[in-house]
Amino acid sequence: MLVLRAAQHSVSEIAEALAAEGMPVSAQTVRQILSAEGLPRLRRSPPGQPVAAGRDQGRPGAGLARRHRPAV
Secondary structure (H helix, E strand, C coil): CHHHHHCCCCHHHHHHHHHHCCCCCCHHHHHHHHHHCCCCCECCCCCCCCCCECCCCCCCCCCHHHCCCCCC
16 A cells, blocks of 8 residues: 555555455545555646645546556
8 A cells, every 4th residue: 555655646546456456445444544654645736747745636546557556
């Protein structure tokens, strides 16, 4: 989970990746765990712009299938 967040994946993308690995969790659970670890939410960015710390992207699975997913 922390590896995926370090790669700037949204909580929804992380939840999808974990579910694909046989560990289904909700985006809310991911958000709570990341918050407990002291990680900030991701901020929404215009298309084509990198995501920065702030609010979460919020688009479920946005681009996850097109990117290499690191091991969880």
